[in-house]
Amino acid sequence: METTKRYSTGLLIAEIVAILLALLFLSPFYFLIINAFKKLRxxxxxxxxxxxxFSFANFKKAWVAIDFPVVLMHSLVVTSLSVIGLVVLASMMAxxxxxxxxxxxKILxxxxxxxxxxxFQSVMLPLMRITALxxxxxxxxxxxxxxxxxxxxLSMFLYHGFIKSVPREVEEAAVVDGCSPYGVFIRIVFPLLKPITATVIILNVLWIWNDYLLPVLVVNNTFTTIPIAIQKFxxxxxxxxDLAMAALTLSTIPIVLFFLxxxxYIVEGITAGSVKG
Known part of the structure; x- marks a missing residue:
């Protein structure tokens, strides 16, 4: 006979607190979206x-003002190349x-x-000199x-913890079958890293897509990304x-869809990465 858990007062309070916290964290999205449809007044x-x-006039003006398709492509190029490089280098290094x-x-x-x-602020000036040099x-x-x-x-640290949970037996079996060291990693190990790879991709995409300071210091207006373009308002x-809210809403849509x-994979990847070696 199945037993049902009692709906206690403590559980009710916990759910109310969770709902209030969710509303608190979602409130910036509320202000962003509703103000994107308003006039400045x-x-x-x-x-x-x-x-x-509700008018889409702000979206049309912002689209033209910052040349949104171009800056969107710039952000996609920078984010894609950076994340691909981080996944390849961090996984192999770990x-x-x-x-x-x-x-x-171990020292490395x-x-x-x-x-x-x-x-990051403590290395800004040396970074400027090195990039210029x-x-x-x-x-x-x-x-x-x-x-x-x-x-x-961070990417290498996440991969490092996850790889500890990968059994050596599968690698040894591949070596016995004549697989090279690079073949073992590419064909055997890397496919097993799918959860943590998704986690690394998500975290770095969220960071790079929304970053403003580093592009301003390194590329500035020569390769304008979305955060730099929005600063024009x-x-x-x-x-x-009014135009800034519309542009921010447009820039948020791709990253929200990607995150959802x-x-x-985030919880699965980080949990598996916590295995002690």
Whole structure:
């Protein structure tokens, strides 16, 4: 005979708190979406009020003002190249460190993990000098290289924890069948890393897509991404909140759809990555 759990007062309170927290975290989306349909006058009078008339005029003006298809393509190129590079480099590096725990690899792992605690603001000036010295500023490959450098630590750390849970027996069987070391990784190990790969992709896409400071420092207006383009609506004397809200809504749609399509892998990947080696 099945037993049913009692709906206790504590459970009710916990659900109410969870709902309130969810509403709190969703409130920025409410303000973003409703203000995207308002005129500037309505936003300044009452930003929380529903628009008198839902109009798509702001979206049309913002689309043209920032040349949205072009800046969208720029963001897609930078994000795609950076994330692909991080997945390839971090997975291979983590696999080598886990399977070959030499003194050098342990020191390398420690150095990379230690780099995660360094604030970006503390390396901004050295970064500017280095990018200028190697002629990386104003180039797409320059910003991609910078993202690889700043993102490799966390990505490698996530892969490192996950690879520990991959049994060596499957690799040994592939070696017995005549598979090369690179073949073992590409054909056997990497397909098993699907959950953590999805997690690495999601985290880095969210970071790179929304990043403003690094593109401003490295590429600026030569390869305008969406965050840089939206900054055009905020001048010294004017604030075009109506167009900015519309542009932000347009830029949010691709990343929200991408996140919803892959978010189920986040918990699975991070949980598996917590296995002790």
């Amino acid at each position: 309505e936003i300044l009078l009452n930003a929380a009020k529903f628009p008198e008339v 696999y080598r460190i886990v399977r070959r725990p030499t003194v050098f690899n 792992f420690t150095v990379l993990i230690s780099a995660m605690i360094i604030p 190697f002629e990386l500023r104003g180039e797409v490959y320059g910003i991609v290289i910078c993202y690889l450098g700043f993102g490799i630590s 905020f001048g010294q004397y004017t604030r075009k909140w 399509s892959l978010q189920k």
